[in-house]
Amino acid sequence: MALAFDEYGRPFIILKEQEQKTRLSGLEAQKANISAGRAVSRILRTSLGPKGMDKMLQSPDGDVTITNDGATILEQMDVDNQIAKLMVELSRSQDYEIGDGTTGVVVMAGALLEQAERLLERGIHPIRIAEGYEMASRIAVEHLECIAQKFDFGPTNIEPLVQTCMTTLSSKIVNRCKRALAEISVKAVLSVADLERKDVNLDLIKVEGKVGGKLEDTELIYGITVDKDMSHPQMPKQIEDAKIAILTCPFEPPKPKTKHKVDIDTVEKFQTLRQQEQKYFDGMVQKCKDVGATLVICQWGFDDEANHLLMHQNLPAVRWVGGVELELIAIATGGRIVPRFQELTPEKLGRAGLVREKSFGTTKDKMLYIEHCANSRAVTIFIRGECNVEMLGRLFPVQCRIDWAFILFSFVFDDALGNKMMIEETKRSIHDALCVARNLIRNNFIVYGGGAAEISCSIAVEAVADKYPGVEQYAIRAFADALDAVPMALAENSGLQPIETLSAVKSQQLEENNPHFGIDCNDVGTNDMFEQNVFETLIGKQQQILLATQVVKMILKIDDVISPSDY
Numbered sequence: 060m061a062l063a064f065d066e067y068g069r070p071f072i073i074l075k076e077q078e079q080k081t082r083l084s085g086l087e088a089q090k091a092n093i094s095a096g097r098a099v100s101r102i103l104r105t106s107l108g109p110k111g112m113d114k115m116l117q118s119p120d121g122d123v124t125i126t127n128d129g130a131t132i133l134e135q136m137d138v139d140n141q142i143a144k145l146m147v148e149l150s151r152s153q154d155y156e157i158g159d160g161t162t163g164v165v166v167m168a169g170a171l172l173e174q175a176e177r178l179l180e181r182g183i184h185p186i187r188i189a190e191g192y193e194m195a196s197r198i199a200v201e202h203l204e205c206i207a208q209k210f211d212f213g214p215t216n217i218e219p220l221v222q223t224c225m226t227t228l229s230s231k232i233v234n235r236c237k238r239a240l241a242e243i244s245v246k247a248v249l250s251v252a253d254l255e256r257k258d259v260n261l262d263l264i265k266v267e268g269k270v271g272g273k274l275e276d277t278e279l280i281y282g283i284t285v286d287k288d289m290s291h292p293q294m295p296k297q298i299e300d301a302k303i304a305i306l307t308c309p310f311e312p313p314k315p316k317t318k319h320k321v322d323i324d325t326v327e328k329f330q331t332l333r334q335q336e337q338k339y340f341d342g343m344v345q346k347c348k349d350v351g352a353t354l355v356i357c358q359w360g361f362d363d364e365a366n367h368l369l370m371h372q373n374l375p376a377v378r379w380v381g382g383v384e385l386e387l388i389a390i391a392t393g394g395r396i397v398p399r400f401q402e403l404t405p406e407k408l409g410r411a412g413l414v415r416e417k418s419f420g421t422t423k424d425k426m427l428y429i430e431h432c433a434n435s436r437a438v439t440i441f442i443r444g445e446c447n448v449e450m451l452g453r454l455f456p457v458q459c460r461i462d463w464a465f466i467l468f469s470f471v472f473d474d475a476l477g478n479k480m481m482i483e484e485t486k487r488s489i490h491d492a493l494c495v496a497r498n499l500i501r502n503n504f505i506v507y508g509g510g511a512a513e514i515s516c517s518i519a520v521e522a523v524a525d526k527y528p529g530v531e532q533y534a535i536r537a538f539a540d541a542l543d544a545v546p547m548a549l550a551e552n553s554g555l556q557p558i559e560t561l562s563a564v565k566s567q568q569l570e571e572n573n574p575h576f577g578i579d580c581n582d583v584g585t586n587d588m589f590e591q592n593v594f595e596t597l598i599g600k601q602q603q604i605l606l607a608t609q610v611v612k613m614i615l616k617i618d619d620v621i622s623p624s625d626y
């Protein structure tokens with residue numbers, strides 16, 4: 060602090076920046092960081108697994124999101140603490156690399172932090188803990204490779220892929236339709252996959268949604284959809300082998316500019332003008348027909364006269380198509396966007412195997428499906444969604460239904476809100492399923508879910524810990540205990556006794572030397588995940604362990620936290 064004077068001689072105080080900061084160092088800093096990380100992990104813990112709870116998040120502008128996807132929850136939580144932000148990044152990285160397991164990775168990191176705190180209290184240096192964790196994670200990742208199984212599937216045998224996607228979807232709100240959605244996801248991925256190069260470009264899969272209808276009506280379209288309909292109700296609703304003129308010029312005669320004036324004071328003049336206009340329309344329609352177009356997609360509108368003429372000339376048309384959609388249509392159908400009728404040539408027409416207008420139930424809602432496009436293998440998953448009573452039950456379990464009664468009412472009265480949320484959550488769930496299918500195409504090895512893989516790794520890591528002479532053995536053992544956190548959370552979230560269930564399953568794995576045993580979350584009657592068809596991809600599980608370890612190591616290595624103080 061220093062006293063200074065301004066140009067008028069008035070005194071003022073200079074506070075040095077450091078004095079406005081608070082500082083935590085050593086064990087205190089590590090403990091504060093650990094508790095911030097654990098707080099985030101605790102929030103997600105209850106969302107893990109098929110019986111996990113969903114979270115409701117409201118944005119500052121009032122948008123409500125209901126989800127149990129870890130990455131989405133954290134993204135929307137608006138956390139302030141830097142360590143908590145690291146956990147958000149952790150979940151985001153898992154989402155980016157793998158697309159699934161975003162909750163599990165944070166739960167795992169939280170468990171590693173909890174174990175680390177105990178070791179710190181016992182006086183073990185954070186670097187030794189970090190090194191022990193690194194060793195243990197390597198052991199776990201290698202062990203996963205030993206217990207992984209090859210997963211055989213092919214374009215004609217998609218059932219195994221469907222089963223894996225179903226495991227992912229079983230923990231989501233859309234659980235009721237998991238079979239249908241899993242099949243759609245697998246077919247979508249296979250239709251854009253390059254099986255020889257083992258690669259999938261997920262950008263070619265568009266996931267669109269429209270409020271209304273039932274979740275069961277969700278469909279896979281081998282092409283693209285446009286939220287538009289034919290400009291005249293009597294135009295054909297289906298065009299096979301369509302040749303599409305994509306126009307940014309209006310179907311209108313040129314309008315007189317403001318400085319020009321047209322005086323029509325006799326019937327003859329009016330009729331001449333009308334004939335002239337008609338000639339213009341005729342010329343435009345004829346030009347399209349001459350180049351061989353069987354469908355016109357136009358960025359601008361056209362008046363009733365032109366519309367009628369188009370219908371009469373048997374040239375179906377779609378109007379008011381936005382610029383982005385127009386580009387998408389042009390790319391997919393291999394056509395060119397034409398700004399003037401004079402420039403229209405047969406080569407500039409886009410091609411599609413089938414263009415059809417689809418109407419939804421008794422509503423006036425219509426969409427245009429452009430399928431089997433010439434230039435693209437792009438597919439669209441078109442989600443329909445309703446928020447029915449059964450789903451509301453899942454969104455708001457019994458114990459919190461009374462607290463949330465007012466929200467239930469708002470759902471009943473504001474159906475559209477519920478439907479929109481359903482569609483958004485379905486989009487997120489389908490994204491996870493698509494990622495799982497893509498991961499299996501990249502690497503077709505799987506491990507068993509329901510915590511089975513974690514329990515097996517825990518046993519393997521524990522066995523190595525005993526043989527390790529250094530202080531790190533405590534950290535390795537702690538890592539083994541942290542691995543148990545996932546099956547414990549699964550058991551707890553399913554209403555089972557966590558410790559009893561875990562110890563029973565662990566001893567079963569040891570006795571029978573079988574890494575398939577996990578937590579029977581859905582009370583099927585067997586905890587053999589092989590029988591239950593609960594799989595996860597090997598790369599997904601390995602990534603979870605590696606990412607969680609890296610973040611925890613990073614947190615443990617911070618021993619000084621300097622932050623602005625509150626005043």
Ligand code: ADP
Pocket residue numbers: 106107108109111127128129159160161162163164226227229230507508509510545549577578579580581593594595
């Ligand atoms: P994440 O966002 O991490 O994928 P989820 O809420 O989807 O989290 O839960 C995934 C966990 O639930 C995995 O450990 C998976 O093995 C487990 N799981 C999914 N379905 C089942 C099931 N039917 N029985 C037991 N465990 C399951």
